Amino acid sequence: MNVIDNIKTQVEAACTQTVSCADILAVAARDSVVALGGPTWPVLLGRRDSTTASKTNAENDLPPPTFDLQNLTTSFANKQLSMTDMVALSGAHTLGQSQCRFFRNRINNEANINTAFATALKANCPQSGGDSSLAPLDTVTPNAFDNAYYSNLISQKGLLHSDQVLFNGGGADNTVLSFASSAATFNSAFTTAMVKMGNIAPKTGTQGQIRLVCSKVNS
Numbered sequence: 001m002n003v004i005d006n007i008k009t010q011v012e013a014a015c016t017q018t019v020s021c022a023d024i025l026a027v028a029a030r031d032s033v034v035a036l037g038g039p040t041w042p043v044l045l046g047r048r049d050s051t052t053a054s055k056t057n058a059e060n061d062l063p064p065p066t067f068d069l070q071n072l073t074t075s076f077a078n079k080q081l082s083m084t085d086m087v088a089l090s091g092a093h094t095l096g097q098s099q100c101r102f103f104r105n106r107i108n109n110e111a112n113i114n115t116a117f118a119t120a121l122k123a124n125c126p127q128s129g130g131d132s133s134l135a136p137l138d139t140v141t142p143n144a145f146d147n148a149y150y151s152n153l154i155s156q157k158g159l160l161h162s163d164q165v166l167f168n169g170g171g172a173d174n175t176v177l178s179f180a181s182s183a184a185t186f187n188s189a190f191t192t193a194m195v196k197m198g199n200i201a202p203k204t205g206t207q208g209q210i211r212l213v214c215s216k217v218n219s
Contacts, residue, residue: 001215004028008214021214022047026198036095038145041191043198048208051217065102065160069170072162079200081193087166087175088189089197093137094149098159100125100133106161112168114156121159135159147187150180 004024011019023045034040063075076086104125107118117139124133136142137159138149149163153176158164167176179186212218 004214008211012212017210017212019045019210020047020049020208021211022049022202024214030194032095033145036143036145039187039191041194044195046202046204048203048205049211049214050203050208053217063162065098065162067162067165069165069168069172072165073171079197081196083172084175084189085193085196087172087179088186088193090163090166091147091149091179091186091190093159093163094141094145094147095143096137097134097142098137099131100135101131103135103159103161106159106164110161110164112156112164113158117155117157137163147179147183150176150186154180 004021007024007028008021011024023043026043026047027045030041030043063072067075072086073083076082076089081089103121104127106113107121107125108127121135124130124135138152139157139159140148140152150167152158153164153167156164158167166172179189209218
C-alpha cells in the first residue's frame with residue numbers, strides 16, 4: 001500500500017482532493033498488469049472513497065483459500081460475476097505470493113498435487129513454524145502476467161486449495177483448458193471480468209469522500 005500512498009501524495013500535490021484512492025487503486029491495478037506484460041482495459045473514473053472501513057466485512061466478503069469450487073462460484077455469483085469471470089480473475093494469481101499458513105494443509109494433506117512440487121514447497125513451509133514464509137502463486141513465471149497459471153493447474157501445481165479446485169474434475173475444467181491453450185482467450189476474459197469487477201457498487205457523486213490520505217478517513 002506504500003506504493004498507493006506515494007502515488008496519492010504526488011496526485012494531491014498536483015490536484016488536491018480530486019482523485020480518489022479508489023480510482024488510484026483501479027488504475028494502478030491495470031497499469032501494473034500492463035507493465036508486467038499483460039493486457040490493458042478501460043478504467044472508468046469517478047469513484048469516491050468510503051467514510052468507513054471494516055476488516056471483518058472485508059474478510060467475510062473475500063473468498064478464502066480454503067474454498068471449494070461451489071463456494072467460489074457462489075461467492076462470485078453474489079457479486080454478479082459468472083464462473084468464467086471467476087476463473088479468469090483467479091488468473092491474477094499469475095502474480096504475487098502466498099504465506100505458508102495458507103497452503104500448508106494443501107502440500108501435506110491433499111492428493112491432487114504434484115509430488116515434486118509439494119516436496120519443494122515443504123522446504124520453506126514446515127509442518128509447524130514458518131507461517132509467514134512466502135511462495136509464488138505461479139512458480140513458472142512469477143513476475144510476468146501470462147496464462148501459465150492455468151498450465152500449472154493442469155499439472156496439479158496450484159499453490160492454494162482454491163486454485164487447484166478450478167481444475168479437479170469439476171465444471172471449471174474446460175475453462176481452465178481454454179485459458180491454458182490461448183493467452184488471447186484468457187486476456188479477453190480477464191479484461192472483461194476486471195471491468196465488471198470495477199463496476200461493483202462504486203460510490204459516486206456526493207457519496208463518500210475523496211480521502212486526503214488513503215489509510216484513513218478525512219478528519
